[in-house]
Amino acid sequence: MLGIATLFCILPCLSVVMGFGVDHQQMVVLSHQTISNDLPTQIVASATAIATPQSSVFEKYMSTLSAYPLPTKMMTGAALATAGDAIAQGREDEDYDPSRGASFAAFDMIYRAAQHWLFPVIVELCRGQYLLGAAGAIGAGQLFDLSILTAMERSLASQLIIVPFLYYPVFFTFTGYMQGLNFEEGLDRAKQNFVPLMKRNLLFWIPVQYVQFCYIPTDLQIPFLSCAGLAWTFLLSVLAGSAKKYSNDESDHETYCVIGTESECVIPEDELFPPVMFNDFDESDLSDAQMQVNQEKATTTQMEEKEVIMK
Numbered sequence: 001m002l003g004i005a006t007l008f009c010i011l012p013c014l015s016v017v018m019g020f021g022v023d024h025q026q027m028v029v030l031s032h033q034t035i036s037n038d039l040p041t042q043i044v045a046s047a048t049a050i051a052t053p054q055s056s057v058f059e060k061y062m063s064t065l066s067a068y069p070l071p072t073k074m075m076t077g078a079a080l081a082t083a084g085d086a087i088a089q090g091r092e093d094e095d096y097d098p099s100r101g102a103s104f105a106a107f108d109m110i111y112r113a114a115q116h117w118l119f120p121v122i123v124e125l126c127r128g129q130y131l132l133g134a135a136g137a138i139g140a141g142q143l144f145d146l147s148i149l150t151a152m153e154r155s156l157a158s159q160l161i162i163v164p165f166l167y168y169p170v171f172f173t174f175t176g177y178m179q180g181l182n183f184e185e186g187l188d189r190a191k192q193n194f195v196p197l198m199k200r201n202l203l204f205w206i207p208v209q210y211v212q213f214c215y216i217p218t219d220l221q222i223p224f225l226s227c228a229g230l231a232w233t234f235l236l237s238v239l240a241g242s243a244k245k246y247s248n249d250e251s252d253h254e255t256y257c258v259i260g261t262e263s264e265c266v267i268p269e270d271e272l273f274p275p276v277m278f279n280d281f282d283e284s285d286l287s288d289a290q291m292q293v294n295q296e297k298a299t300t301t302q303m304e305e306k307e308v309i310m311k
Contacts, residue, residue: 065223070116074109077226081108084233091238103178104233107171108226115222118162123218126153151214155206163201168194171236197239204232 065072085104089096128150135141135149168190176186208228216224 065219069219070113073112073116073222073226076223077108077112077229078105080226080230081105081233084230085237088234088237097179099179100175100237103175104237106178107174108229108233110170110174111167112222112226114166115225119218119221122154122157122162123213126150126157128153147214151210154213155209158209159202159206163205164198168197193239197236200235200239204235 061072082101082105085101086096089100128146131149131153132141132144132146135144172186172190172193176189181189205228208225212221212224
């Protein structure tokens, strides 16, 4: 449900932010052309097929993407990842952690570069033949369109191969290192978070990547994923963003003192004596206390004399 709901949010938002309107029929035609023809197309031609630029910002972005595809994709991912982490940190009580934000930005840049090189391999190897063969084995080969099977096969290849064996190992290693974790602490963080994150990852990204491979032109797929990644980075940062709780480093105030003689116990100078001011007491308070002590002593003496008499 999370992934499906996200799709309905991403598609209109993407068209508004980038300044173009999407024609559904043109997208369907283009999707079949994209799946059947895997050769790269020019970016401007791809954008024109589905959109009419309404903003000079969009035109400048497209021209930059055409001239410098890899750096533009990396910077787009880093900017949106930083925004997603900042939103997540804004929900927390602690101050903004720059190292945490930098780790997300740097990791996203690296992963977008990896996608830039890996997606053509996925497109080349996954043409729907594996799912079509599986469907044919159970007598259901005629029930599915090859274009649908192709998009689903590429989505599954990304989510079941690249994500668990590349994305998360690099994520936990890189972000943990940048936030000061050693190997054991980073491994413990990965063990605790991998399975919950992988479940959410499949629910979120399989529908998103199905739309990517089925409807989005090849040249705009990584920017599209970066926009979807804004929501995903927010979830990732909330669930596994901070590495502080996995660190074994303790500050002085985390070593609690009970009687003041424990090893490594540090008591600040201003806490050596209780902050009591003698002006808070007057003579009447002291005299009343002394009278109470004298009465208790007299009562004790009387009880001892009675015991002696009885003996």
